[in-house]
Amino acid sequence: MPQSIVNFECFDTSIQNITHTNEWKQLQNTFNEKKVIILFGHGGNMGVCDHGSIDISRLTDKTSLSPGSAILCTSLISDFSFETWIKEWLLILLRNINEKDVLVLGNSCSVGSKSSQSIINALEFAHEKGCETAIISARNKGDVLLNTTKIITNSIYYHTHECLSLMLIYQLIYGYKNSDFNLDLVDCPPSIKVKSVDNEEISFDINTKRDVPPGLEKDSNNIAIDFDGVLHNFDKGYYDGTCYGEPIYGSQEALKQLSQKYNIIIFSSKCLPDRPLVNGLSGRELIIGWLQKYDLLKYVKDITHIKPRAKYYIDDKAISFKNNWQEILSQL
Numbered sequence: 001m002p003q004s005i006v007n008f009e010c011f012d013t014s015i016q017n018i019t020h021t022n023e024w025k026q027l028q029n030t031f032n033e034k035k036v037i038i039l040f041g042h043g044g045n046m047g048v049c050d051h052g053s054i055d056i057s058r059l060t061d062k063t064s065l066s067p068g069s070a071i072l073c074t075s076l077i078s079d080f081s082f083e084t085w086i087k088e089w090l091l092i093l094l095r096n097i098n099e100k101d102v103l104v105l106g107n108s109c110s111v112g113s114k115s116s117q118s119i120i121n122a123l124e125f126a127h128e129k130g131c132e133t134a135i136i137s138a139r140n141k142g143d144v145l146l147n148t149t150k151i152i153t154n155s156i157y158y159h160t161h162e163c164l165s166l167m168l169i170y171q172l173i174y175g176y177k178n179s180d181f182n183l184d185l186v187d188c189p190p191s192i193k194v195k196s197v198d199n200e201e202i203s204f205d206i207n208t209k210r211d212v213p214p215g216l217e218k219d220s221n222n223i224a225i226d227f228d229g230v231l232h233n234f235d236k237g238y239y240d241g242t243c244y245g246e247p248i249y250g251s252q253e254a255l256k257q258l259s260q261k262y263n264i265i266i267f268s269s270k271c272l273p274d275r276p277l278v279n280g281l282s283g284r285e286l287i288i289g290w291l292q293k294y295d296l297l298k299y300v301k302d303i304t305h306i307k308p309r310a311k312y313y314i315d316d317k318a319i320s321f322k323n324n325w326q327e328i329l330s331q332l
Contacts, residue, residue, distance in 0.1 A: 009160045018151060018164075019171055027149045028175045030132050034103040037064040038093065038131075039169075040086050040122065041107035042115045044162040046073075049107050052169035059173050065093060082114050086122035090129070099130035107165050109138040109158055116141060123148050136165045212309050222301070223258060224310035227268035227287055229317070231255070231296075241278035243290035252296060259299035262311070266291075271305035 018024055031037065037056050039049035050068030057064045067073055067089050076085040090104070104126035106119040120141065123133045127147050134149040135141075138161040141150075151168065155161035211220040228234035233245030258264055269275075270283030278286060284303055291297040302308070319331055 007157065007160070008163065009156055011160070011164065014153060014155075014160075014164055015167060015171070018153065018168065021151075023149055023151055027134050027151060028172060028179075030103050030134065030149065031172045032176050032179050034132060035062060035101040036097060036103070037062055038090070038102060038104045038126075039064065039066045039107065040089075040105075040119070041165075042118065043109075044158060045107040045109060045165065048162050048166045048169070049105075052166060056169070056173060060176055062176075083118045084121055086118055087125045090122055090126055094126075094129055094131075102126075102131040104131045104133045106133075106135040107137075108135060108141075109155070109161050111139050111141050120144055136168055211311070216309065218263070219309040220311060221261075221263055222265050222308060222310040223262035224265045224267050224308050224313045225255075226313075226315040226317070227266050227270060230314055231266070232290060241276075241286075243286050247294050247296075252294060255296055255299040263301040264299055265301055265308045265310060266303045267305065267308060268303070269305060271303060273305070 037053070039053050039056075040046065041049045046066075046068060049066045053064040053066035053068070056062055067086065072089070073085065076088050079085075080088045094102070104123060106123050108116055108119040110116045119135065123135060123145055127133045132149075133145070133147065134151065135145060136151045136153065138153055138155040138158075140152050153161050153164045153168075155164060225231065229248075231248060231251045232243055233248050235245065255264060266287065268283065268287060270287060272283065275283045281289070284305075287303055288297060291300060307313075319328060321328060
Protein backbone atom coordinates (compact mmCIF):
# COMPACT_ATOMS: atom_id res chain seq x y z
CA MET A 1 0.00 0.00 0.00
CA PRO A 2 1.39 3.47 -0.88
CA GLN A 3 1.98 5.76 2.09
CA SER A 4 -0.58 8.55 2.43
CA ILE A 5 0.89 11.99 1.68
CA VAL A 6 -1.90 13.86 3.49
CA ASN A 7 -1.61 14.14 7.28
CA PHE A 8 -4.80 15.33 8.97
CA GLU A 9 -3.34 15.31 12.48
CA CYS A 10 -5.89 13.15 14.34
CA PHE A 11 -8.84 14.92 12.76
CA ASP A 12 -11.63 13.18 14.70
CA THR A 13 -9.85 13.65 18.04
CA SER A 14 -9.38 17.36 17.31
CA ILE A 15 -13.09 17.81 16.62
CA GLN A 16 -13.99 16.04 19.86
CA ASN A 17 -11.51 18.06 21.92
CA ILE A 18 -12.60 21.41 20.47
CA THR A 19 -16.33 20.86 20.81
CA HIS A 20 -16.02 19.92 24.49
CA THR A 21 -14.39 23.20 25.54
CA ASN A 22 -16.14 26.08 27.34
CA GLU A 23 -15.15 28.37 24.46
CA TRP A 24 -17.00 26.17 22.01
CA LYS A 25 -20.11 26.09 24.21
CA GLN A 26 -20.00 29.88 24.34
CA LEU A 27 -19.69 30.12 20.55
CA GLN A 28 -22.54 27.64 20.04
CA ASN A 29 -24.82 29.63 22.34
CA THR A 30 -23.99 32.87 20.53
CA PHE A 31 -24.53 31.24 17.13
CA ASN A 32 -27.90 29.94 18.29
CA GLU A 33 -29.07 33.35 19.45
CA LYS A 34 -27.96 35.55 16.54
CA LYS A 35 -30.01 36.08 13.39
CA VAL A 36 -27.13 37.14 11.13
CA ILE A 37 -23.84 35.25 10.80
CA ILE A 38 -20.94 36.95 8.99
CA LEU A 39 -17.89 34.86 8.06
CA PHE A 40 -14.56 35.76 6.47
CA GLY A 41 -11.01 34.52 6.02
CA HIS A 42 -8.24 34.50 3.43
CA GLY A 43 -7.20 31.96 0.82
CA GLY A 44 -8.58 28.49 1.52
CA ASN A 45 -10.22 29.80 4.66
CA MET A 46 -12.22 32.23 2.54
CA GLY A 47 -13.45 29.27 0.50
CA VAL A 48 -14.45 27.54 3.73
CA CYS A 49 -16.30 30.65 4.92
CA ASP A 50 -18.08 31.12 1.60
CA HIS A 51 -19.14 27.47 1.60
CA GLY A 52 -20.18 27.60 5.25
CA SER A 53 -22.12 30.83 4.77
CA ILE A 54 -24.16 29.35 1.94
CA ASP A 55 -25.03 26.29 4.00
CA ILE A 56 -25.88 28.26 7.13
CA SER A 57 -28.41 30.20 5.05
CA ARG A 58 -29.59 27.05 3.27
CA LEU A 59 -29.90 24.76 6.29
CA THR A 60 -31.12 27.19 8.97
CA ASP A 61 -33.43 30.19 9.26
CA LYS A 62 -30.46 32.55 9.68
CA THR A 63 -29.01 35.05 7.21
CA SER A 64 -25.34 34.41 6.54
CA LEU A 65 -22.89 36.46 4.49
CA SER A 66 -19.30 36.04 3.32
CA PRO A 67 -17.19 38.21 0.95
CA GLY A 68 -16.44 35.33 -1.41
CA SER A 69 -16.42 37.43 -4.60
CA ALA A 70 -12.98 38.17 -6.06
CA ILE A 71 -14.47 41.36 -7.55
CA LEU A 72 -15.53 42.55 -4.10
CA CYS A 73 -12.25 41.64 -2.42
CA THR A 74 -9.94 43.16 -5.03
CA SER A 75 -12.03 46.32 -5.34
CA LEU A 76 -11.85 47.02 -1.61
CA ILE A 77 -8.17 46.10 -1.41
CA SER A 78 -7.51 48.54 -4.25
CA ASP A 79 -9.54 51.32 -2.58
CA PHE A 80 -8.12 50.80 0.93
CA SER A 81 -5.47 48.19 1.85
CA PHE A 82 -5.09 44.46 2.40
CA GLU A 83 -5.02 44.96 6.17
CA THR A 84 -8.31 46.96 6.23
CA TRP A 85 -10.43 45.67 3.35
CA ILE A 86 -12.56 43.30 5.48
CA LYS A 87 -13.17 46.09 8.00
CA GLU A 88 -14.35 48.34 5.16
CA TRP A 89 -16.62 45.56 3.86
CA LEU A 90 -18.16 45.22 7.32
CA LEU A 91 -18.73 48.97 7.42
CA ILE A 92 -20.75 48.71 4.20
CA LEU A 93 -22.53 45.53 5.30
CA LEU A 94 -23.66 46.79 8.69
CA ARG A 95 -25.31 49.97 7.38
CA ASN A 96 -28.82 48.56 7.61
CA ILE A 97 -28.35 45.66 10.02
CA ASN A 98 -28.94 45.76 13.77
CA GLU A 99 -25.52 44.90 15.20
CA LYS A 100 -27.12 43.22 18.22
CA ASP A 101 -28.40 40.50 15.86
CA VAL A 102 -24.95 39.73 14.43
CA LEU A 103 -22.20 37.18 15.07
CA VAL A 104 -18.99 37.99 13.17
CA LEU A 105 -16.78 34.92 12.78
CA GLY A 106 -13.24 35.15 11.44
CA ASN A 107 -11.19 32.19 10.17
CA SER A 108 -7.41 32.40 10.15
CA CYS A 109 -4.25 30.29 10.01
CA SER A 110 -1.34 32.73 10.14
CA VAL A 111 0.10 34.68 13.07
CA GLY A 112 1.86 38.03 12.71
CA SER A 113 1.19 38.37 8.98
CA LYS A 114 -0.78 40.94 6.98
CA SER A 115 -3.50 38.31 6.57
CA SER A 116 -3.69 37.81 10.33
CA GLN A 117 -3.78 41.55 10.97
CA SER A 118 -6.58 41.98 8.44
CA ILE A 119 -8.73 39.45 10.36
CA ILE A 120 -7.88 41.06 13.71
CA ASN A 121 -8.72 44.56 12.45
CA ALA A 122 -12.09 43.40 11.15
CA LEU A 123 -13.04 41.60 14.37
CA GLU A 124 -12.00 44.53 16.56
CA PHE A 125 -14.07 46.88 14.39
CA ALA A 126 -17.08 44.52 14.58
CA HIS A 127 -16.81 44.46 18.38
CA GLU A 128 -16.67 48.26 18.49
CA LYS A 129 -19.83 48.37 16.38
CA GLY A 130 -21.66 46.16 18.92
CA CYS A 131 -21.47 42.74 17.21
CA GLU A 132 -20.55 39.52 18.98
CA THR A 133 -17.23 38.25 17.61
CA ALA A 134 -15.43 34.91 17.41
CA ILE A 135 -12.44 33.45 15.61
CA ILE A 136 -11.46 29.95 14.54
CA SER A 137 -7.67 30.01 14.24
CA ALA A 138 -4.94 27.45 13.71
CA ARG A 139 -2.75 29.02 16.40
CA ASN A 140 -3.26 31.36 19.33
CA LYS A 141 -2.67 34.90 18.09
CA GLY A 142 -1.49 36.11 21.48
CA ASP A 143 -2.74 39.01 23.57
CA VAL A 144 -5.25 40.34 21.04
CA LEU A 145 -9.01 40.10 20.51
CA LEU A 146 -9.67 40.14 24.26
CA ASN A 147 -13.44 40.41 23.72
CA THR A 148 -13.60 37.68 21.07
CA THR A 149 -14.42 34.00 21.60
CA LYS A 150 -11.35 32.06 20.46
CA ILE A 151 -11.49 28.54 19.03
CA ILE A 152 -7.94 27.25 18.51
CA THR A 153 -7.51 24.13 16.33
CA ASN A 154 -3.75 23.84 17.07
CA SER A 155 -3.19 22.70 13.48
CA ILE A 156 0.23 22.28 11.92
CA TYR A 157 -0.91 22.21 8.29
CA TYR A 158 -3.17 24.62 6.39
CA HIS A 159 -5.30 21.80 4.96
CA THR A 160 -5.97 20.38 8.42
CA HIS A 161 -7.21 23.72 9.74
CA GLU A 162 -9.31 24.41 6.64
CA CYS A 163 -11.05 21.03 6.86
CA LEU A 164 -11.48 21.34 10.63
CA SER A 165 -12.96 24.83 10.36
CA LEU A 166 -15.50 23.70 7.76
CA MET A 167 -16.54 20.78 9.97
CA LEU A 168 -16.84 23.17 12.92
CA ILE A 169 -19.20 25.39 10.92
CA TYR A 170 -21.35 22.33 10.24
CA GLN A 171 -21.15 21.49 13.94
CA LEU A 172 -22.57 24.94 14.71
CA ILE A 173 -25.42 24.28 12.28
CA TYR A 174 -26.03 20.87 13.84
CA GLY A 175 -25.86 22.33 17.35
CA TYR A 176 -28.46 24.94 16.42
CA LYS A 177 -30.75 22.39 14.81
CA ASN A 178 -30.63 20.24 17.95
CA SER A 179 -31.08 23.11 20.42
CA ASP A 180 -34.15 24.81 21.88
CA PHE A 181 -34.13 27.04 18.79
CA ASN A 182 -35.05 24.14 16.49
CA LEU A 183 -37.56 25.38 13.91
CA ASP A 184 -38.18 22.35 11.67
CA LEU A 185 -34.89 22.93 9.87
CA VAL A 186 -33.40 21.03 6.96
CA ASP A 187 -31.44 17.97 8.10
CA CYS A 188 -27.78 18.60 8.86
CA PRO A 189 -25.71 17.06 7.61
CA PRO A 190 -27.90 16.50 4.55
CA SER A 191 -27.48 13.04 3.07
CA ILE A 192 -26.36 12.47 -0.50
CA LYS A 193 -29.15 11.43 -2.85
CA VAL A 194 -28.54 9.31 -5.92
CA LYS A 195 -30.71 7.80 -8.62
CA SER A 196 -30.96 4.06 -9.09
CA VAL A 197 -31.11 2.42 -12.51
CA ASP A 198 -34.91 2.66 -12.44
CA ASN A 199 -34.65 6.38 -11.52
CA GLU A 200 -35.75 5.81 -7.93
CA GLU A 201 -34.22 8.29 -5.48
CA ILE A 202 -31.98 6.71 -2.87
CA SER A 203 -30.56 8.52 0.16
CA PHE A 204 -28.11 7.30 2.77
CA ASP A 205 -29.04 7.71 6.43
CA ILE A 206 -26.27 7.37 9.02
CA ASN A 207 -28.68 5.34 11.18
CA THR A 208 -29.53 2.88 8.41
CA LYS A 209 -27.95 -0.55 8.84
CA ARG A 210 -25.55 -1.28 5.98
CA ASP A 211 -23.01 -4.01 5.41
CA VAL A 212 -20.47 -1.65 3.83
CA PRO A 213 -19.91 2.14 3.66
CA PRO A 214 -21.79 4.15 1.00
CA GLY A 215 -20.19 3.81 -2.41
CA LEU A 216 -18.78 0.35 -1.65
CA GLU A 217 -21.96 -1.65 -2.16
CA LYS A 218 -20.21 -4.01 -4.61
CA ASP A 219 -18.00 -5.18 -1.75
CA SER A 220 -21.05 -6.53 0.09
CA ASN A 221 -20.94 -9.48 -2.31
CA ASN A 222 -17.34 -10.40 -1.53
CA ILE A 223 -16.37 -13.77 -0.12
CA ALA A 224 -12.93 -13.98 1.48
CA ILE A 225 -11.04 -17.27 1.29
CA ASP A 226 -7.78 -18.12 3.04
CA PHE A 227 -5.08 -19.64 0.84
CA ASP A 228 -2.88 -22.05 2.81
CA GLY A 229 -4.82 -25.00 4.17
CA VAL A 230 -8.02 -24.01 2.35
CA LEU A 231 -7.08 -23.89 -1.33
CA HIS A 232 -3.43 -24.92 -1.19
CA ASN A 233 -2.35 -28.12 0.58
CA PHE A 234 -0.11 -26.74 3.31
CA ASP A 235 0.75 -30.03 5.01
CA LYS A 236 4.49 -29.22 5.34
CA GLY A 237 3.96 -25.77 6.85
CA TYR A 238 6.28 -23.00 5.67
CA TYR A 239 8.76 -25.58 4.31
CA ASP A 240 10.83 -23.72 1.68
CA GLY A 241 8.44 -20.75 1.38
CA THR A 242 7.03 -21.79 -2.00
CA CYS A 243 3.49 -22.83 -2.89
CA TYR A 244 4.57 -26.47 -3.04
CA GLY A 245 1.22 -28.23 -2.47
CA GLU A 246 -1.57 -29.44 -4.72
CA PRO A 247 -5.07 -27.93 -4.67
CA ILE A 248 -7.13 -29.31 -1.77
CA TYR A 249 -9.77 -31.74 -3.00
CA GLY A 250 -12.88 -29.92 -4.23
CA SER A 251 -11.34 -26.45 -4.07
CA GLN A 252 -11.09 -25.97 -7.85
CA GLU A 253 -14.75 -26.75 -8.48
CA ALA A 254 -15.77 -24.72 -5.40
CA LEU A 255 -13.97 -21.60 -6.68
CA LYS A 256 -15.63 -22.00 -10.07
CA GLN A 257 -19.10 -22.24 -8.54
CA LEU A 258 -18.59 -19.48 -5.95
CA SER A 259 -17.27 -17.08 -8.58
CA GLN A 260 -20.66 -17.20 -10.30
CA LYS A 261 -22.31 -15.67 -7.21
CA TYR A 262 -19.55 -13.89 -5.27
CA ASN A 263 -16.47 -11.75 -5.81
CA ILE A 264 -13.70 -14.02 -4.54
CA ILE A 265 -10.90 -12.40 -2.55
CA ILE A 266 -8.00 -14.52 -1.37
CA PHE A 267 -6.38 -13.34 1.85
CA SER A 268 -3.11 -14.76 3.10
CA SER A 269 -0.27 -13.86 5.46
CA LYS A 270 1.97 -14.96 2.59
CA CYS A 271 1.23 -11.53 1.11
CA LEU A 272 2.46 -9.56 4.13
CA PRO A 273 4.98 -6.95 2.96
CA ASP A 274 7.54 -7.95 5.64
CA ARG A 275 7.77 -11.54 4.31
CA PRO A 276 11.15 -12.23 2.68
CA LEU A 277 11.27 -12.93 -1.05
CA VAL A 278 11.42 -16.55 -2.12
CA ASN A 279 13.34 -17.13 -5.35
CA GLY A 280 13.01 -13.40 -5.99
CA LEU A 281 9.21 -13.48 -5.68
CA SER A 282 6.87 -11.97 -3.11
CA GLY A 283 4.22 -14.10 -1.44
CA ARG A 284 1.51 -12.50 -3.58
CA GLU A 285 3.46 -13.32 -6.75
CA LEU A 286 3.86 -16.91 -5.58
CA ILE A 287 0.11 -17.24 -5.02
CA ILE A 288 -0.65 -15.73 -8.43
CA GLY A 289 1.74 -18.20 -10.07
CA TRP A 290 0.12 -21.13 -8.26
CA LEU A 291 -3.39 -20.00 -9.27
CA GLN A 292 -2.26 -19.63 -12.89
CA LYS A 293 -0.73 -23.09 -12.82
CA TYR A 294 -4.09 -24.63 -11.89
CA ASP A 295 -6.16 -22.24 -14.07
CA LEU A 296 -7.85 -20.67 -11.04
CA LEU A 297 -6.76 -17.03 -11.29
CA LYS A 298 -9.70 -16.22 -13.58
CA TYR A 299 -12.09 -16.83 -10.66
CA VAL A 300 -10.33 -14.45 -8.26
CA LYS A 301 -11.06 -10.72 -7.87
CA ASP A 302 -8.16 -9.84 -5.58
CA ILE A 303 -5.34 -11.23 -3.44
CA THR A 304 -4.42 -9.41 -0.24
CA HIS A 305 -2.81 -9.67 3.20
CA ILE A 306 -5.45 -7.52 4.91
CA LYS A 307 -8.89 -8.52 6.14
CA PRO A 308 -11.10 -7.51 3.20
CA ARG A 309 -14.75 -6.48 3.31
CA ALA A 310 -16.69 -9.67 2.83
CA LYS A 311 -20.02 -11.35 3.41
CA TYR A 312 -18.29 -14.56 4.55
CA TYR A 313 -14.78 -15.61 5.58
CA ILE A 314 -13.49 -19.13 4.97
CA ASP A 315 -10.38 -19.97 6.99
CA ASP A 316 -9.09 -23.27 8.35
CA LYS A 317 -7.87 -21.54 11.53
CA ALA A 318 -11.05 -19.59 12.22
CA ILE A 319 -13.23 -20.03 15.29
CA SER A 320 -16.81 -19.01 14.59
CA PHE A 321 -18.06 -16.47 17.12
CA LYS A 322 -21.74 -16.86 18.01
CA ASN A 323 -22.14 -14.18 20.68
CA ASN A 324 -20.74 -16.47 23.35
CA TRP A 325 -17.23 -15.79 24.66
CA GLN A 326 -17.40 -18.67 27.12
CA GLU A 327 -17.75 -21.05 24.18
CA ILE A 328 -14.71 -19.45 22.53
CA LEU A 329 -12.62 -19.76 25.68
CA SER A 330 -13.58 -23.41 26.08
CA GLN A 331 -12.52 -24.15 22.51
CA LEU A 332 -9.17 -22.51 23.08
